[in-house]
Amino acid sequence: xxxxxxxxxxxxxxxxxxxxxxxxxxxxxxxxxxxxxxxxxxxxxxxxxxxxxxxxxxxxxxxxxxxxxxxxxxxxxxxxxxxxxxxxxxxxxxxxxxxxxxxxxxxxxxxxxxxxxxxxxxxxxxxxxxxxxxxxxxxxxxxxxxxxxxxxxxxxxxxxxxxxxxxxxxxxxxxxxxxxxxxxxxxxxxxxxxxxxxxxxxxxxxxxxxxxxxxxxxxxxxxxxxxxxxxxxxxxxxxxxxxxxxxxxxxxxxxxxxxxxxxxxxxxxxxxxxxxxxxxxxxxxxxxxxxxxxxxxxxxxxxxxxxxxxxxxxxxxxxxxxxxxxxxxxxxxxxxxxxxxxxxxxxxxxxxxxxxxxxxxxxxxxxxxxxxxxxxxxxxxxxxxxxxxxxxxxxxxxxxxxxxxxxxxxxxxxxxxxxxxxxxxxxxxxxxxxxxxxxx
Numbered sequence: 001x002x003x004x005x006x007x008x009x010x011x012x013x014x015x016x017x018x019x020x021x022x023x024x025x026x027x028x029x030x031x032x033x034x035x036x037x038x039x040x041x042x043x044x045x046x047x048x049x050x051x052x053x054x055x056x057x058x059x060x061x062x063x064x065x066x067x068x069x070x071x072x073x074x075x076x077x078x079x080x081x082x083x084x085x086x087x088x089x090x091x092x093x094x095x096x097x098x099x100x101x102x103x104x105x106x107x108x109x110x111x112x113x114x115x116x117x118x119x120x121x122x123x124x125x126x127x128x129x130x131x132x133x134x135x136x137x138x139x140x141x142x143x144x145x146x147x148x149x150x151x152x153x154x155x156x157x158x159x160x161x162x163x164x165x166x167x168x169x170x171x172x173x174x175x176x177x178x179x180x181x182x183x184x185x186x187x188x189x190x191x192x193x194x195x196x197x198x199x200x201x202x203x204x205x206x207x208x209x210x211x212x213x214x215x216x217x218x219x220x221x222x223x224x225x226x227x228x229x230x231x232x233x234x235x236x237x238x239x240x241x242x243x244x245x246x247x248x249x250x251x252x253x254x255x256x257x258x259x260x261x262x263x264x265x266x267x268x269x270x271x272x273x274x275x276x277x278x279x280x281x282x283x284x285x286x287x288x289x290x291x292x293x294x295x296x297x298x299x300x301x302x303x304x305x306x307x308x309x310x311x312x313x314x315x316x317x318x319x320x321x322x323x324x325x326x327x328x329x330x331x332x333x334x335x336x337x338x339x340x341x342x343x344x345x346x347x348x349x350x351x352x353x354x355x356x357x358x359x360x361x362x363x364x365x366x367x368x369x370x371x372x373x374x375x376x377x378x379x380x381x382x383x384x385x386x387x388x389x390x391x392x393x394x395x396x397x398x399x400x401x402x403x404x405x406x407x408x409x410x411x412x413x414x415x416x417x418x419x420x421x422x423x424x425x426x427x428x429x430x431x432x433x434x435x436x437x438x439x440x
Contacts, residue, residue, distance in 0.1 A: 037094065037095075037096060037098050037118070037120060039145075042098075042118045042120070042129055042130045043130070043163050043164075045068075045094060045098075045100055045118055046116045046117075046118060046130060046132045046143075046163065047163070048067075048068055049064075049068060049100060049102055049116045050114065050116055050132065050134055050138060050140060052064060052067040052068065053067070053068075053090075053102050053104075053114075053116075054104075054111070054114040054116075054134055054138035055111075055138050057085075057088050057104040057106060057111055057114075060076070061073040061076035061090045061092075064090065064092075064102070065092065068092065068100070070094065070095050071092040071093065071094055071100060072092060072093040072094075073090065073091075073092055074091040074092060074093055074099075075089075075090065075091040076088075076089075076090045076091075077089045077090075084109075085106060086105070086106055086107070087103065087104065087105055087106070088102075088103070088104040088106070089101065089102070089103045089104075090102045090103075094118070096120075096121060097121030097126075098118060098119065098120045098121055098126075099118070099119045099126055100116070100117070100118055101115075101116070101117045101118075101119070102114070102115070102116050103115040103116075103117075110136065111136045111138075112135075112136050113133065113134070113135060113136065114133075114134040114135075114136075114138060115131060115132070115133050115134075116131070116132050116134075117129075117130060117131040117132070117235070118130045127146070128146055128233075128234035128235060129145065129146055130143065130144070130145050130146075131143060131144045131145075131233075131235040132163060139161065140161040140162075140163065141161050142158065142159065142160065142161060142167075143158075143159040143160070143161070143163045144156060144157065144158060144159065144235040144236075145157045145159060146172065146234065146235070152173050152174070152175055152222075152224050153171075153173060153174060153175070154171075154172040154173040155169050155170065155171060155172060156169065156170040156171075156172050156235070156237070157169050158170070170237075170374075170375075171195070171197070171226065171374075172226060172228055172237065173224050173226045174195075174196070174197045174224065174226055175197075175224070176196065176205075176212065176213050176223075176224070177196065177197055177202040177205075178211060179202055179203055179205065179207065179211060180207060180211055181205075181206060181207040181208075181209075181211070181256065182203060182204050182205055182206060182207070182255075182256035182257075183254075183256060184254040184255045184256050184396075184400060185252075185254070185255045185256070185283065185284065185396040185399045185400050185403075186206045186214075186255070186256045186257075186258055186280070186281055186282045186283065186284070187248060187252070187255050187256070187257055187258065187282070187284045187285075187286055187392050187393075187396055188258045188260055188277045188282040188284065188285045188286070189241060189244065189245055189248070189257055189258065189259050189260065189286045189389075189392075190260045190262050190273065190285055190286065190287045190289065191227075191240055191241030191244055191245075191259075191260070191261075191262065191286075191287075191288060191289060192227050192228060192229035192237075192238060192239065192240040192241040192261060192262070193217065193219075193225040193226050193227040193228055193229075193241050193242075193259060193260075193261035194215070194225060194226070194227050194241050194242055194245050194257070194259035195226065195227045195239075195242040195374040195375075195376075196213065196215070196225075196226070196259060198242070198372070198374075198376050199376070200246060200249055200372055200376070201245065201249065201257065204249055204255075204256060204257050205256065205257055205258075205259075206256035206257065206258045206280070206282075213258070213259075214258045214276075214280045215257075215258050215259040215260060216260060216261075216273075216276060217260075217261040218260060218261060218262060218263040218269045218270075218272065218273050219261045219262065219263050219264055219265060220261070225259045225260055225261035226261070227239050227240070227241045227242045227261075227374045228261075229264065231264050239373060239374040240288070240385070241259065241261075242372065242373055242374040243371040243372065243373050243374075243379070243381050243386075244286070244288050244371075244385060244386065244388065244389045245257060245259070245389070246371045246372035247369060247371060247386060247389035247390060247393065248286065248389045248392055248393050248396075250370075250393075251389070251390060251393035251394075251437070251438055252392070252393035252394075252396040252397055254396070254397070254400055255393070255396040255397075255400070258277070258280065258282055260273055260276075260277075262289060267295075267296040267297065267299065267300070268298075268299040269299070270297070270299050270300035270303065271299040271300065271302065271303040273300075273303075274300060274303035274304050274307070274309070275303060277309060278307060278309060282309065283308070283309055283310065283399060283407065283410070284309070284310050284312065284392055284395050284396060284399070284410075285309060285310070285311040285312065286312050286388050286389055286392035287311055287312065287313045287314065287329065287388065288313075288314045288384070288385035288386070288388040288389070289314065289385075290313065290314055290316050290327045290328055290329060290330060291327065291328060292325075292326070292327055292328070293328070294326070294328050294331070296328060297328040297329045297332060300329060300332075301329070301332050301334060304334060304336060304337070305334055305336075306336075307336065307407070308336075308406055308407045309336060309407055310336050310337075310338060310395060310407040310410055310411055311329065311334075311336060311337045311338070312337075312338045312340065312388055312391050312392050312395065313329050313330050313337055313338070313339050313340075313388065314330065314339075314340065314341075314384045314385050314387070314388050315327070315330050315339050315340065315341035315353065315354040315355065315356065315359070315360045315384045316330065316341075316353075316354040316384060317342075317352050317353055317354065317383045317384055317385070318352075318354055319351075319352045319353070319354065320354055320355075321354070321355055321356055322354045322355070322356040322359045322360065323356040323357060323358050323359050326359065327354065330354075330356075330359055330360065331359055335408060335411075336407045336408060336411065338361050338362070338391065338395075338411050338414065338415075339356075339359060339360045339361050339362075340360070340361065340362045340363070340364060340384065340387040340388060340391045341353045341354055341355060341360050341362070341363050341384045341387060341429065342363065342364070342365075342366035342367060342382065342383050342384045342386065342387045343363035343364060343365055343366070343367075343387075343421070343424075343433050344365065344367050345365050345367070346421075346422075346423045347363065347421030347422060347423050347424055347433045347435065348421065348423045348424050349363060349424060349428055350366070350367050350382065350383070350384075352383070353383065353384050354384065355428035355429060356428070356429070356430075357427050357428060357429065357430060358430060360428070360429040360430065361415065361418075361429060361430050361431050362387075362391065362414075362415070362418055362429055362431055362432065362433060362434060363387075363421065363424075363428070363429050363432070363433035363434075364387050364390055364391060364433055364434040364435075364437050365390075365435070365436075365437075366382065366383065366384065366385075366386040366387035366390055367382040367383075368380050368382055369381050369382065369386045369390075371386070390437045390438075391414070391434075391437060393437070393438075394414060394417075394434075394437045394438075395410055395414060397440070398410060398413050398414065414434075415431050417434050417437075418431040418432035418433060418434055419432050419433065419434075419435065420432050420433075421433045
């Protein structure tokens with residue numbers, strides 16, 4: 001059960017009376033329109049909100065509104081119920097069209113964390129700008145600020161609890177590096193994007209005759225698919241695609257990358273993504289992502305069906321049989337999809353990796369893989385997400401040897417390499433495992 005306090009539509013004369021009252025009150029009390037808040041004003045709103053609201057998670061939204069002069073309560077949500085909330089979220093309009101969001105996270109009625117964020121009005125769009133995170137004692141421990149540089153640069157500054165001292169800066173968006181087409185087989189990487197400004201990738205991008213890379217951001221609908229899945233919040237991006245791409249760069253050194261940032265806000269855009277890939281001579285899509293909602297993948301399935309392009313997809317990492325409990329796109333019944341999961345070096349299904357005697361085609365070693373993250377730092381990663389680039393790299397090398405292979409012929413060549421696992425007696429995948437996907 002979720003309790004929501006908001007303005008609700010009324011009808012007839014009651015509506016007209018309430019509307020007139022609201023207009024009068026706004027005319028008397030609301031400040032005149034101003035420009036979006038400055039950086040100093042944003043920090044002031046954050047500080048004021050923490051001072052008045054953090055230590056009082058039971059305080060009604062209208063009382064907090066009164067404590068924040070110039071604000072206007074838009075919504076108050078208490079989950080899972082008003083009597084026993086684990087999370088309390090409130091949204092307030094600010095002068096100039098900006099917005100303040102307050103979030104209290106509780107355990108057994110005790111505050112564990114408090115977050116205050118401001119989004120600023122930019123044209124017709126609200127853009128997240130600043131986040132402060134306080135602990136259960138309402139001491140601010142860290143803050144994050146999204147800052148625009150020269151177009152198209154966008155940065156994420158990590159700040160200390162004083163809301164001023166800079167810890168470090170991350171990149172959220174960058175211009176394409178200059179260069180020439182890398183040549184070779186083109187692999188479309190459909191993921192959270194790519195830190196394409198790293199030296200590892202600058203010369204590995206597929207480009208048009210003018211040197212402009214083919215990649216695209218289908219999430220934000222702009223030409224800069226920089227690595228960052230912001231589904232859990234604009235200030236907390238998940239960086240996944242760069243680590244995946246680093247395996248392709250190492251195991252398919254002759255291939256060219258086309259990075260795509262997948263369209264989490266509107267998965268129907270996957271149709272346009274497939275069309276973009278076909279238009280630009282991409283024969284392999286590496287897709288280490290998925291969901292449990294078949295509707296997310298209807299447009300993708302319709303666009304991919306019967307096309308000469310091979311989609312290599314992840315089985316997922318939920319530790320379950322996806323024949324019985326499907327994930328997608330692995331669960332799609334399409335001939336030009338190849339589904340892979342992770343095994344250890346001995347051919348045993350890796351802990352936490354999904355399986356399926358019908359839905360999953362292959363296992364291959366993808367545990368403790370050396371990767372490069374979005375900062376350019378070395379690390380180690382495991383799971384079926386990292387089986388995808390290994391298999392995509394193998395597919396690219398096979399296609400480079402025989403460029404006339406169709407997608408279905410390429411799939412058959414790959415499956416020919418599968419052998420029974422000597423240690424995995426149960427039939428968990430349909431075709432077996434590939435002990436060394438780098439072997440020629």
